[in-house]
Amino acid sequence: MYSALCLIFLLFLASSLQKDRDFYTFQVVNIRGKLVSLEKYRGSVSLVVNVASQCGYTEGHYKALQQLQRDLGPYHFNVLGFPCNQFGHQEPDTEREIDLFVRKQYGVTFPMFSKIAVTGIGANNVYKYLTESSNKEPDWNFWKYLVGPDGKVVNAWGPTVSVEEIRPHITEIVRKRILKKKDEL
Template identity: 70%
Template structure:
């Protein structure tokens, strides 16, 4: 009897150890049109996760640079994942529909947009809690950027004073690595 219990505990322990560690792509989010989306659909690609705002001093340059980055590298190997947030200076006050209309008409945004979320504090979306916990860096303003590898691991985090162009070499290196790995797997 004792041996059977010991074996059962050993099997449970082994199963717990075999479980994959949680990563960014394990979360579910709501897109800007209200549909539940699993971030799993982005696994295998490089992602730049950004909390965006429509009425911020950083808005124009960031949206232009993010869209250019998406055009240059995505969507097969890379995506900007944009999460509107109204926590900093109340600079994203509009509805999801108004936000989508603004970014599509003003910046021709083609990257995935998600519903407005909280990115800090107790009400922060679990995906952002994960990004903060893993990177050790919490957003303090709009256009905070997190670079996520194809396996869902957080590679880096930058505040809004760091431009998209300064981050581009890190993203490009990850995308190149992904393309080379995919070619080797063929």
């Protein structure tokens, strides 16, 4: 009887903790090997993207993502790049090589993280959360997840949807966030 009650309590505790989870409750490793709490981005809008250096979408997406970061970030918005080698083996390099490439080739200033798996059994917990929350799982490079200031997934788009196409959605959420912050002052 006692063990059954303990089990029920533990299941209840686990489910209530799961409900409190959002994107910003996770920790990840950045591209330079340091553990980073995503909590530092809470209150901002984030566009989370699984990136690859040798994909047909690389050029257009990196340029547009960097422009978006330049125009809207870093106080109310951030692009968060997660290299992934799962699709077509198009991100074969080391973190150091990826970091040097994106900075030199595209002038990337947005945060980049270590190379991860975004689908399957070995998927990183951040991407498990994004997939479960949106009911949309990446099937190629440059999937984009829009995360609100509260850590909840707002929407997700595949690589065939350009950054320019989703820019109005992002801009509107950022605008609402700025207005809300002004009202709080």
